[in-house]
């Protein structure tokens with residue numbers, strides 16, 4: 001029978017999505033340990049007709065676990081990821097804790113499956129799930145990169161509340177009501193009004209003027225594509241949308257790639273759906289991709305600032321909780337079967 005699983009952070013938005021994805025994809029687990037903080041321990045719930053009791057997460061939680069899916073924040077991953085791996089579990093970590101550690105695979109199964117070579121059940125390891133905006137960007141850019149070699153990428157993201165957690169989604173809903181009722185908006189998660197507004201991503205600003213989220217896109221792209229020369233210049237913006245990110249991506253290629261060829265390549269790429277009809281002016285939107293597996297690509301057009309067909313501009317949307325986190329992690333686990 002299949003692998004024994006542990007879900008670390010099962011009560012969070014991504015933790016809950018792990019369960020949805022495992023069920024949707026009939027993942028062949030033999031058992032699941034539902035792990036969360038002491039606050040949630042003891043709570044009971046039913047999953048796939050079985051009753052589970054949430055257990056408090058401790059170092060002993062990983063005895064006999066084959067695959068542990070982590071999404072409980074970087075400090076929990078840093079503390080207990082190595083403990084779980086030392087006990088023989090393959091850890092798939094959704095935090096940023098280990099993404100840039102040399103030797104730790106940073107994996108998007110459709111993009112760089114070869115990074116999982118040597119990782120197998122029974123031999124403890126840590127595998128890092130990339131940041132959601134990186135996954136969404138590279139799912140669309142990689143099929144084109146494979147054909148025409150991307151040398152430069154300008155990425156502007158429009159990131160949903162879900163990326164800041166379930167509490168941020170609740171705050172967006174609450175603030176929207178408050179503003180419509182003429183009340184002062186409650187600002188707990190973000191330092192300023194979020195409803196009917198947008199702002200630079202809420203991660204820490206670096207000395208170079210870029211925030212952590214933007215530097216994740218730069219650094220993770222280079223690791224996943226194994227290309228330290230790729231030039232990436234990002235701007236990450238938090239927008240009042242619930243759970244799907246949108247990204248405007250401008251690609252510069254080493255070889256020419258026209259928009260029709262690009263559309264053909266993207267139409268045949270795994271995990272993508274092309275929504276790009278000029279006659280009806282149809283294009284990806286967050287609501288079209290929310291709760292869906294596929295990343296949507298559209299607005300496929302020449303980059304007018306480039307000569308010939310060396311530049312392409314596309315618009316991409318993807319569900320941040322699903323392919324941006326939980327689905328990608330479960331697909332990594334499926335590679336172990």
Ligand code: 2RA
Nearest residue numbers: 131132133159163164
């Ligand atoms: C965000 N990428 O959207 C982060 C979540 N991991 O804030």
